[in-house]
Amino acid sequence: MSQDIHVIVEHLRGQVADITYVAVAAARRLATGTGGGVAAVLLGHDGETLAGDLAADRVVYIDDPALADFNPEHYNVILADLIGGDPPRCVLFGDTSMGAEVAGVLSARLSMPLVSRCRSVDAANGRLRFISQICGGKILVEGDIPEPNALITMVPGGYKPEQGRGETAPEVTRTSVSPLGSGRVAFAGYQEPKAEDIDISTTPILVAIGRGIANEDNVELAEELAETLGGAVCASRPVVDQGWLPTTRMVGKSGKRVKPDVYLALGISGAPEHVEGMSDSDLTIAVNTDPEAPIFDVAQYGSEVDLLDLLPVLIERVRAAKGG
Amino acid sequence: MNIVVPVKLVPDLVEELEIDDGGTALDTTWLRFILNEVDEHALEQALLLKESLSGTVSVISLDGEGVDDVLFASSAKGVDRLIKLTGVDYGVNVNNHAMARFYATTVRILEPDLVLVGVQAHNDLDGSLGPLLAEYVGMPYVGYVSGIAPINGRCRVRKEYPGGLIAEMDVEMPAVLGVQAAESPPRYVAISRIRQAMKTAAVDEQAAPDLDTTGGPMVDSMFKPETAERATMITGDEDEVAGRIVDLLRELGKA
Numbered sequence: 150m151s152q153d154i155h156v157i158v159e160h161l162r163g164q165v166a167d168i169t170y171v172a173v174a175a176a177r178r179l180a181t182g183t184g185g186g187v188a189a190v191l192l193g194h195d196g197e198t199l200a201g202d203l204a205a206d207r208v209v210y211i212d213d214p215a216l217a218d219f220n221p222e223h224y225n226v227i228l229a230d231l232i233g234g235d236p237p238r239c240v241l242f243g244d245t246s247m248g249a250e251v252a253g254v255l256s257a258r259l260s261m262p263l264v265s266r267c268r269s270v271d272a273a274n275g276r277l278r279f280i281s282q283i284c285g286g287k288i289l290v291e292g293d294i295p296e297p298n299a300l301i302t303m304v305p306g307g308y309k310p311e312q313g314r315g316e317t318a319p320e321v322t323r324t325s326v327s328p329l330g331s332g333r334v335a336f337a338g339y340q341e342p343k344a345e346d347i348d349i350s351t352t353p354i355l356v357a358i359g360r361g362i363a364n365e366d367n368v369e370l371a372e373e374l375a376e377t378l379g380g381a382v383c384a385s386r387p388v389v390d391q392g393w394l395p396t397t398r399m400v401g402k403s404g405k406r407v408k409p410d411v412y413l414a415l416g417i418s419g420a421p422e423h424v425e426g427m428s429d430s431d432l433t434i435a436v437n438t439d440p441e442a443p444i445f446d447v448a449q450y451g452s453e454v455d456l457l458d459l460l461p462v463l464i465e466r467v468r469a470a471k472g473g
Numbered sequence: 474m475n476i477v478v479p480v481k482l483v484p485d486l487v488e489e490l491e492i493d494d495g496g497t498a499l500d501t502t503w504l505r506f507i508l509n510e511v512d513e514h515a516l517e518q519a520l521l522l523k524e525s526l527s528g529t530v531s532v533i534s535l536d537g538e539g540v541d542d543v544l545f546a547s548s549a550k551g552v553d554r555l556i557k558l559t560g561v562d563y564g565v566n567v568n569n570h571a572m573a574r575f576y577a578t579t580v581r582i583l584e585p586d587l588v589l590v591g592v593q594a595h596n597d598l599d600g601s602l603g604p605l606l607a608e609y610v611g612m613p614y615v616g617y618v619s620g621i622a623p624i625n626g627r628c629r630v631r632k633e634y635p636g637g638l639i640a641e642m643d644v645e646m647p648a649v650l651g652v653q654a655a656e657s658p659p660r661y662v663a664i665s666r667i668r669q670a671m672k673t674a675a676v677d678e679q680a681a682p683d684l685d686t687t688g689g690p691m692v693d694s695m696f697k698p699e700t701a702e703r704a705t706m707i708t709g710d711e712d713e714v715a716g717r718i719v720d721l722l723r724e725l726g727k728a
């Protein structure tokens with residue numbers, strides 16, 4: 150067992166995910182407590198240089214043609230070997246479509262405790278601590294990171310990706326693995342997102358609607374407001390899952406990241422998965438009848454009025470302002 | 474196609490959350506429990522598969538407040554078998570590792586082709602249920618799934634990546650899949666049909682195995698996030714609020 154901290158590098162089509170930088174920032178903090186180093190573990194094919202700008206002490210690189218695209222089963226097999234063989238103090242993943250399932254399987258396979266939804270970590274007086282975010286961002290919980298080893302999945306918000314970026318490329322060690330057979334999970338290909346009518350990631354004014362919009366008919370009101378403002382309508386996941394707007398309009402973890410001048414959030418609670426996609430907006434105005442809604446922690450301005458009362462009045466007001 | 478859907482109730486986030494005197498758990502006095510939203514999608518996806526391919530759907534849940542209502546509602550939607558694991562004290566911290574061990578026992582007996590779980594729950598602190606359960610029963614796991622098409626002992630699943638990108642994966646059955654969204658929104662059932670199910674549907678009560686929570690962290694403090702930069706609240710009725718919003722937009726040259 151070592152006192153090192155490992156970070157499993159998440160990458161998609163040649164791009165390292167921001168959450169990996171966040172995890173490296175957390176790993177650096179943990180390593181100050183353990184006295185160990187930070188190793189980035191990179192599984193890929195022809196991707197040796199991918200981890201070059203991570204603030205890690207070294208990179209463990211595993212190359213195999215079968216690792217060109219993410220396959221959870223390959224990750225499970227390789228990482229069970231690597232981590233099980235010489236367990237580091239902690240292994241950090243992103244709490245994402247890739248990281249979450251690998252961390253879960255490894256926790257059971259290696260009998261290694263797992264702390265998920267971790268936002269920040271601390272190392273003081275020989276103790277390693279975690280703070281995780283639960284209940285849609287309404288509650289934080291704190292505790293000791295289990296001994297002697299633990300797996301951790303990180304959510305964004307506690308560290309900026311810049312904090313995990315390094316100046317000099319860490320040294321890369323190539324490690325070989327036994328050939329990866331054709332297992333029970335096979336990657337079959339990608340389905341590209343549909344061509345867009347409107348690209349919300351470049352639209353300067355967004356009228357964002359959430360479950361508070363209540364039904365499909367009300368979506369029209371939001372469209373009308375967006376049109377009057379010269380912007381576009383986007384939405385949280387439940388609105389898209391209902392089929393009221395196309396997937397291309399979804400903002401958040403599984404949708405788009407947007408960065409408009411104005412984000413008008415109507416009937417959106419501000420779940421972490423949503424906030425991840427809109428927290429870089431210049432000005433956020435949130436309308437939500439729940440005074441405790443987490444969206445008010447992200448917004449600069451807020452109101453507790455009913456959005457269905459507000460929309461018609463706001464449309465009129467904007468029209469009047471534009472006309473006059 | 475036989476499908477098992479383990480479901481979990483979680484605190485409704487629309488209600489105000491309070492922390493209990495112990496300082497490490499939510500005060501359950503006023504908490505309302507609802508079915509985890511993505512579990513509802515997992516159930517819907519199971520019903521869609523059953524309708525297109527025939528077979529059975531079984532729902533399992535740990536006993537607790539509100540569970541019977543959820544089971545009867547699932548029966549009204551078309552679920553064939555309702556299983557409730559009893560005898561677990563909710564006062565003890567039932568984490569997902571413990572839950573996965575409970576459900577593994579039942580899944581091994583039922584021998585389903587697929588286990589569909591919601592991809593996560595908002596109060597998961599030791600990972601999500603799906604991958605843990607998959608590993609305990611020795612099945613493969615793929616999560617963040619929003620489409621499942623069975624073909625010759627495998628199923629082709631749509632796995633969601635950020636930005637709307639989908640990866641297609643072929644997964645050998647039996648498998649555990651973490652459902653993010655069903656292929657169509659969860660169906661509604663009329664209260665009258667749920668009442669009917671209460672009279673006719675049988676709940677199979679089984680004693681849960683011993684509780685084993687190893688694998689999850691301990692919490693020594695729970696708190697609400699400090700709101701350093703809370704939004705400036707605009708007071709007044711919708712007229713005043715609309716007026717202020719227009720002013721703000723005008724300052725930015727947007728109105």
Ligand SMILES: Cc1cc2nc3c(=O)[nH]c(=O)nc-3n(C[C@H](O)[C@H](O)[C@H](O)COP(=O)(O)OP(=O)(O)OC[C@H]3O[C@@H](n4cnc5c(N)ncnc54)[C@H](O)[C@@H]3O)c2cc1C
Pocket residue numbers: 358359360361362384385386387388399400401402403404405415416417418419420421422423426436437438439442454455456457511592593617653
């Ligand atoms: C793996 C995963 C990925 C996810 N990815 C995303 C993602 O990319 N994007 C995303 O958005 N979500 C995502 N989610 C879902 C996310 O967790 C939340 O469930 C979702 O963001 C909640 O949407 P909402 O705020 O519209 O609904 P809710 O949380 O239900 O909030 C509705 C809000 O509207 C308010 N309201 C109701 N009526 C009114 C009214 N008349 N006037 C004013 N306010 C009103 C309520 O007070 C409430 O706060 C993901 C979930 C999972 C599990």
Ligand SMILES: Nc1ncnc2c1ncn2[C@@H]1O[C@H](COP(=O)(O)O)[C@@H](O)[C@H]1O
Pocket residue numbers: 481482483498499501506536537538539540563564565
């Ligand atoms: N139906 C339920 N589903 C899941 N957890 C529950 C349920 N009912 C109660 N709990 C949990 O049980 C613990 C104690 O609840 P109680 O038995 O009401 O004191 C709390 O931590 C709750 O989170």
